[in-house]
Amino acid sequence: MADAGEHPPLSPARGEPGPGASFGAGLRAAAPIMIGYAPVAIAFGAAGQAAGLGAPEVIATSAVVYSGASQFLMLTALGSGTALPAVAALCIALNLRHLLYGPLVMARLPAAAAVRFLYAFSLTDEVFASTLARSGGGTLPARWLLGLGAGAYGAWVAGTALGVFVGDALAREAPAAAAATGFALPALFLALAWLNVTRATVAPMLAAAAASVPFAVVGRSGLALLAGGLAGVVVAWAQRRFFRKRRASPQGAGEGRTRP
Amino acid sequence: MSLILAIVVIGLATYLTRVLPFLLGRHARHLSAWMGPEGPFAALGPSLIAALAALTWTPLGARALEGEAAAPLLTALAATVAMLAWRRDAGLAVVAGVVVYAVVALF
Numbered sequence: 001m002a003d004a005g006e007h008p009p010l011s012p013a014r015g016e017p018g019p020g021a022s023f024g025a026g027l028r029a030a031a032p033i034m035i036g037y038a039p040v041a042i043a044f045g046a047a048g049q050a051a052g053l054g055a056p057e058v059i060a061t062s063a064v065v066y067s068g069a070s071q072f073l074m075l076t077a078l079g080s081g082t083a084l085p086a087v088a089a090l091c092i093a094l095n096l097r098h099l100l101y102g103p104l105v106m107a108r109l110p111a112a113a114a115v116r117f118l119y120a121f122s123l124t125d126e127v128f129a130s131t132l133a134r135s136g137g138g139t140l141p142a143r144w145l146l147g148l149g150a151g152a153y154g155a156w157v158a159g160t161a162l163g164v165f166v167g168d169a170l171a172r173e174a175p176a177a178a179a180a181t182g183f184a185l186p187a188l189f190l191a192l193a194w195l196n197v198t199r200a201t202v203a204p205m206l207a208a209a210a211a212s213v214p215f216a217v218v219g220r221s222g223l224a225l226l227a228g229g230l231a232g233v234v235v236a237w238a239q240r241r242f243f244r245k246r247r248a249s250p251q252g253a254g255e256g257r258t259r260p
Numbered sequence: 261m262s263l264i265l266a267i268v269v270i271g272l273a274t275y276l277t278r279v280l281p282f283l284l285g286r287h288a289r290h291l292s293a294w295m296g297p298e299g300p301f302a303a304l305g306p307s308l309i310a311a312l313a314a315l316t317w318t319p320l321g322a323r324a325l326e327g328e329a330a331a332p333l334l335t336a337l338a339a340t341v342a343m344l345a346w347r348r349d350a351g352l353a354v355v356a357g358v359v360v361y362a363v364v365a366l367f
Contacts, residue, residue: 039351043358057263064271073312074270084266090308091270095277097305102281103288113282120279180332180362186316187340187357191350193313194341196306204303205310212311216318224315225308232307237300 017134017144026147029134033126033148034155040068041156043184044075045163046170050181051075055164062160066153067124069094069192072185073225082222090225101128108140115142122149203239204232329365336361 017025041062048058053075065071070091077087101123108131109116127149134140170178193205211231215224281288294301324330340357343349 036349036351039355043354053263057267060264061267064267065274066271067274069309069312070270070274073308074266076312076316078263078266084269087266088269088273092273092277093304094308095274095305096301098274098277099280099288099294102278106281106288116282117279120282121275123278174362176365177362179329180336180358180365183320183333183336183361184354184358186313186320187336187354188350189309189313189316190337190340191344191353192309193306194344194353195348195350196309201303201306204307208307208310209314212314213318216315217322221315225311228311228314229304229308232303232310233301236303236307240298 017141021141021144023143023147023150026144026149027151028147029130029144030127030148030151030155033130033152036126037152037155038159040188041159042163042166043181043188044068044071045160045165046167046181047072047075047163047184048160049164049167049171050178051079055161055168058164059157059161062157065091066121066156067091067095068156068188072188075185077221077225080219080221086222086226090222090229093229097125098123104128105131108138109145110139110142112142115145119145119149122153124152127152200236200239204236207235208232332361332364335364 017029044062045058048061049055053061061071061074065074073090073094074087077090078084082090102120105123105128106116109119130148131140131145167178167181170181193209197205208228208231212224212228215221215227284290293299320333324333336357339360340353343353343356347353
């Protein structure tokens with residue numbers, strides 16, 4: 001799914017829904033997310049179809065998993081014969097960032113457990129960003145939150161169904177175009193990687209990519225992802241340790257330099 | 261193990277990562293210490309995405325080196341990167357890449 005940073009933060013006065021904000025207002029607030037989700041969901045539907053999954057299975061994946069990166073990971077890993085427990089573990093690892101979202105928005109949600117648990121199902125990167133952008137001070141209305149989540153979810157599942165239909169029609173009518181849908185998955189991961197690059201993540205991400213390539217060459221997808229994740233965490237740890245040392249001893253940081 | 265069971269298991273695992281903070285309540289702040297920018301697993305998500313990118317591009321690159329579908333692949337790659345640089349939108353980048361791939365593959 002798209003980068004959470006693409007939605008500009010709204011000032012509370014302009015963007016925060018009032019206490020009586022309706023389900024429909026939540027749906028309208030989801031419109032930018034829906035527009036962003038549609039092409040990726042269509043690409044997933046077409047890629048699932050191209051991978052040999054049936055229409056009900058592809059649509060059920062979007063309806064039940066509802067996580068773009070996990071779903072594409074699932075297609076890649078299951079398609080190459082990775083064992084289900086390993087795929088599930090990789091999906092959990094990929095989604096660990098979600099653990100951060102709940103604590104950040106919790107104070108703004110209604111206290112009712114049912115609302116929180118329903119909202120949690122829809123807590124994608126983009127729904128989190130939209131909720132946070134509307135967090136001015138008070139509790140957000142339950143109906144508005146559920147409308148926001150339902151709009152994003154509906155767009156994702158409907159887009160997947162459309163992708164399945166389009167993918168099937170393409171395979172019959174235009175095989176060249178159908179072959180192009182196979183490009184959707186690498187393009188999506190390239191895009192997600194691009195959007196995740198920061199000064200802090202670039203070295204771990206390069207290490208992860210380098211560590212996974214040898215396993216990818218021999219077709220071991222599960223090992224490639226495990227090696228990549230491990231390499232990234234180790235390099236990030238080394239990076240933090242190195243920079244902390246530099247901050248702790250600024251004199252040492254300039255050693256070896258011949259000029260200021 | 262059936263695909264439907266796999267979908268349900270992965271769906272439950274995904275939901276668990278989203279709902280766990282709400283189940284933990286005020287204890288959820290400990291999660292931030294592990295997953296936040298200074299936490300030991302801060303780089304795990306981006307690293308896995310980078311590994312996935314390498315995993316999906318490796319076979320495409322190998323086929324392109326052998327001359328198979330090299331032109332559509334390279335032009336689609338250029339279109340994807342150009343769209344990312346221009347709009348920073350994953351959806352649009354995917355659409356641009358797929359459309360350019362299809363157009364070049366036709367000729």
